[in-house]
Amino acid sequence: MIVVENMSKRFAGAKAVSDLSFVVRPGVVTGFLGPNGAGKTTTMRVIMGLEAPTSGRATIGGFAYRDLPVPLKAVGALLDARAAHPGRDARSHLAALAASNRLAKSRVDEVLGLVGLETVAHRRAGTFSLGMGQRLGIAAALLGDPAVLLFDEPTNGLDPEGILWIRNLMRDLAAEGRAVLVSSHLMSEMALTADHLVVIGRGRLIADEPLEAFVARTSTETVLVRTPEPNRLAAVLAGLGAYTTTGDGMLEVVGVEASVIGDAALAAGAAIHELTPVRASLEEAFMELTRDCVEYAAATALR
Amino acid sequence: MTGLDAAVLVRPTRWAGFSAACHSEWIKFRSLHSNRAALTGAAVLTVAIGALLAMATSSHFHPGLVAGQAAWDPTSVSLMGIGVVELALAVLGVVMISAEYPTGLIWVTLSAVPLRGRLLAAKTAVFALVGLVVGELLSFAAFAVGQVVISGSAPTASLGQPGVLRAVAGTGLFLAVIGMLGVAVGALVRSTTGGVAVMVALMFVLPGLGQVLPESWRDPMLEFWPTQAGGQMLNVAPQAHALGPWAGLGLLVGFTALVGAAAAARFVYAES
Ligand SMILES: Nc1ncnc2c1ncn2[C@@H]1O[C@H](COP(=O)(O)OP(=O)(O)OP(=O)(O)O)[C@@H](O)[C@H]1O
Ligand SMILES: [Mg+2]
Numbered sequence: 001m002i003v004v005e006n007m008s009k010r011f012a013g014a015k016a017v018s019d020l021s022f023v024v025r026p027g028v029v030t031g032f033l034g035p036n037g038a039g040k041t042t043t044m045r046v047i048m049g050l051e052a053p054t055s056g057r058a059t060i061g062g063f064a065y066r067d068l069p070v071p072l073k074a075v076g077a078l079l080d081a082r083a084a085h086p087g088r089d090a091r092s093h094l095a096a097l098a099a100s101n102r103l104a105k106s107r108v109d110e111v112l113g114l115v116g117l118e119t120v121a122h123r124r125a126g127t128f129s130l131g132m133g134q135r136l137g138i139a140a141a142l143l144g145d146p147a148v149l150l151f152d153e154p155t156n157g158l159d160p161e162g163i164l165w166i167r168n169l170m171r172d173l174a175a176e177g178r179a180v181l182v183s184s185h186l187m188s189e190m191a192l193t194a195d196h197l198v199v200i201g202r203g204r205l206i207a208d209e210p211l212e213a214f215v216a217r218t219s220t221e222t223v224l225v226r227t228p229e230p231n232r233l234a235a236v237l238a239g240l241g242a243y244t245t246t247g248d249g250m251l252e253v254v255g256v257e258a259s260v261i262g263d264a265a266l267a268a269g270a271a272i273h274e275l276t277p278v279r280a281s282l283e284e285a286f287m288e289l290t291r292d293c294v295e296y297a298a299a300t301a302l303r
Numbered sequence: 304m305t306g307l308d309a310a311v312l313v314r315p316t317r318w319a320g321f322s323a324a325c326h327s328e329w330i331k332f333r334s335l336h337s338n339r340a341a342l343t344g345a346a347v348l349t350v351a352i353g354a355l356l357a358m359a360t361s362s363h364f365h366p367g368l369v370a371g372q373a374a375w376d377p378t379s380v381s382l383m384g385i386g387v388v389e390l391a392l393a394v395l396g397v398v399m400i401s402a403e404y405p406t407g408l409i410w411v412t413l414s415a416v417p418l419r420g421r422l423l424a425a426k427t428a429v430f431a432l433v434g435l436v437v438g439e440l441l442s443f444a445a446f447a448v449g450q451v452v453i454s455g456s457a458p459t460a461s462l463g464q465p466g467v468l469r470a471v472a473g474t475g476l477f478l479a480v481i482g483m484l485g486v487a488v489g490a491l492v493r494s495t496t497g498g499v500a501v502m503v504a505l506m507f508v509l510p511g512l513g514q515v516l517p518e519s520w521r522d523p524m525l526e527f528w529p530t531q532a533g534g535q536m537l538n539v540a541p542q543a544h545a546l547g548p549w550a551g552l553g554l555l556v557g558f559t560a561l562v563g564a565a566a567a568a569r570f571v572y573a574e575s
Contacts, residue, residue, distance in 0.1 A: 049417050050410055066417040069314035077414055083407040085335065092334030100327035100415040102315065124336075140411060 001026055001179055002047055002148060007056035009042050009203075016042045017203040019056070024181045024198075026147065029174045031194030031211070032183040035290050039203040040183040041079070044150050047181075048077055060148055072101040072144030078137040078151045086126025090117055090136050093125060094143060103144055111139040130157045138169070149173055151182040155189060167193045187286035191215070201290040218285035223258045225251040225265075226274035233270045240264060324416050324425035328399075332429060338395060345391035346441055353384030353445040357452045364457035377460040378470045378539045381449020385474060385537065386507075388441050389481050392434050393506060396485020397498030399426050404493050419571045427486045427563070431479050438478030446471045466539040473536035473548055480533060480552065481506070484559040490566035506530045529558035 002024035009017040017039040024030045034040050045051040047058040049065030060068065060075055068074045084093050094108045112118045115135040120128070125136060134154065141149060151170070155163045170193055174180045184190050190197060190211075197214050199207040207214060227233050230251050234244045242255040253261060258277045265272045315323070332338055360380050400423075403409035416422045450459040462468045485502055492498040510531050513524045522544040525531050533555030536548045546554060 045410075048410075048414050050413060065414075068417070071417055072415055075414070079410055080407040083411045085331075085402060085406065085408055087337050088331065088334050092330060096327045096330040096334070097411070097415050099330055100323055100412075102319070102323050 002058065002060055002150075002181060004043065004047065004058045005056050007043070007046060007053045007058055009039070009046055009051065010054040015203055017046070017053075017200075020200065020203065020205055021056075022198045022205065022208050024148070024179045025196070026179040027174055027177050028195040029170050029180045029182060029193055030196045030198060031190035032181055032198050032200075033185070033187060033190055033286065034183075034200040034206075035185060037202075038200045038290070040200065041152055042203075043200075044077070044079065044152050044181070044183065047150065048075070048079070070101050070144070072097065072103060072146065074144070074146055075148045075150065076141030076144060076146040077149070078134070078141045078154055080152070081130060081134040081137050081156070084125035084133065084136055087124055089122050089124055090128075090139075091121040093136065094139060097140055097143055101144060107143055107145070111142045114142060115139045131159065131162045134158060134162065134166075138166075146178070148179045149181070151180070153183055153185070155184070163189075187282045191282050199286070199289060206289055214285075215282065218282070218289065220254060221257070222278045223253045223256070223261055224274065224276040224278060225253055225261060225272060227251065227265070227270060227272050229270045233265060233268065233272075236264050236268045236270070237261065320418070321421055321425060324421055325429050327416070328425050328429040332399070332433065341391050341395060342388075342437055345388040346437070346444075348387045349384040349441050350445050350448050351384070352387060353381055354448050354452045356383040357381050357449040361453040361455075361457040374540075375458065376539050377450065377453050377458060378446065378467050379537045380453065381446050381460075382442060382471070382474055382537045384445055385442065385478070388437065389478060389506065390503070392437065392478055392482040393485040393502040394499050396430055396434070396482040397489035397492070397502060398495055399430050399486050400489035401493055401495040401498050420567060423490055423567055423570050426490075427483055430486050431483050434479035434482030435475060438482075439472065439475030442471050442474035442478070460539070464539075469548065470537060470539045473552065477533050477536045477552060477555070480555050480559055481530070484530075484555075484562060487559060487563040487566040490570045491562065527554065529555045 004020055004022050007017060007020045008015065020039070020043060032040050032043070042051065043058075046053045047060070047065065057064065063074070065071065065075070084090075091108060091112065094111065095105065097103075098105060098108055109118065109121075112121050115138050117132065117135050117139060120132065125133065128136065134157075138151075138154070141151070149170075151166075154166050154170075158166065167189075170180050170182055174195070182190075182193065194211055196210055197207060198205070199214075209217075225233065226249060228249070230246050230249060234246055234251055237244050237251070237253055237256065240256055240260065242253050242261075244254075245252045256264075258275050262272065262275055357377075357380050360383075361377075364375060403412060412422065413419065416425070446460075446462075450461075453459050460467045462471065484505075485498070488501050489495075489498045492501060510525060510528055513521055513528065515521075516524065526544050526546060532546050532551035535542065535545050535551035538545075538548070541547060545551070
């Protein structure tokens, strides 16, 4: 389990992360979302002990990273797909990591098999494609059979097959009882992978909730209505508690379903030429959420 | 698996952790084709250049000149190619650390060995051992080949003569220390081009410039210039305006320790 407590990180005057707290629980995939520069990588680097927080702390199973007795058995991480010496073969890269934590040599071939690189194990990492490099990074993360896994944008630059493979891998790892934290820019991607969401914007926490809760909360349905009598229909719908905006023979209705609008129009004798439910996509909801992150922070401070 | 189980909580001893880090660094060092190629090339060049220079120098030897005889040091003549392997060890020492930065490999390494002092110590220890073995092998090889080449035209040296074994074995030590200095500079500079430039300046360029200074400046500068002082190991006979072999090597070791301490301070305590 990862616990981030009131963590802030300041780089040369600029705040990258501000007073961030969240928990990554075992058995679920936690999606870590935020636009470019939100502070996802910084947060992960602080968790890994690669960066010292300005204040607050991050612990893994109660330990600061550098105090973990055998780090690779506790945490596996993929921070950068290119993080291997281009002149070193894949097997030696993994063998060196295994030796540093006294892991069994047999683990090297096991993880090579797990990520499907056994046939190119003797090849230099510099000859690998982006996808193969990603797999090598994942093999390194899995080497110690760790209880906690961190992936920073693991699907970046991958083809659809690779994306599907990583998605399934993360789901399997969580199903085995591991804590999995995976960062992404894409809400649509996380909707398919994550059970829980942690959303940040400009270094601040925006949302920390189960995926279903986020979906239910953010996906409001709008109904577009085309009618020759917009003003009269708007008045009728307002009586039903709907919120409507009028313009150019069109009504945008929020708050009542399409079927209710149709019935109300029939009862009032108002003609309807078009009735279209429009569901805001998760991606739009996410963009809306993060676009307002500064205002959101101000509003919470006022409460 | 639901958390950090008991097996994860067993902390290895400090020594076990350090030796595991050394083992890891050794696997990394030997698995790079470029390291093997550089050392093989340097070995061939060191012995070959040593033999050629020994041949050229000994052909000018005049047995009739007493002064020439006193200055004739067949041991240091046979070790004249050592500069090649000295440069190779300096560069590979820098690369031990600098090569991990461009790809971000250093962050993977540090996630496996989060104690930075331990990592730096392991890299230094592994490369010191590489430098010692390579240095001793090549200085003895260059000495042996050099004496064979010289034997046709001038008196040769043997390991039994006073100071000769010290010079040949001490040259290996000198090379190991140069390698450690390379690692320290690599950790301080973190860039291959920068680190190599610093090492070349320290070992060759600045002492070379020192030669053109007025004598009153040149002699003390070259006497106490760390790499020049360490290089006194190569001479059997004491030199004018130079430290003795052990004092000279001691000065180089002290300088390396200073650079190493600065490197450790940056590596361990500086941000990221
Ligand atoms: N080493 C550093 N020095 C100075 N500023 C930094 C450093 N690392 C990150 N930052 C700044 O911190 C902020 C957060 O960056 P971070 O890389 O954590 O964002 P991110 O959420 O991972 O973004 P992306 O989605 O683009 O990867 C950015 O404004 C970035 O410029
Ligand atoms: Mg990032």
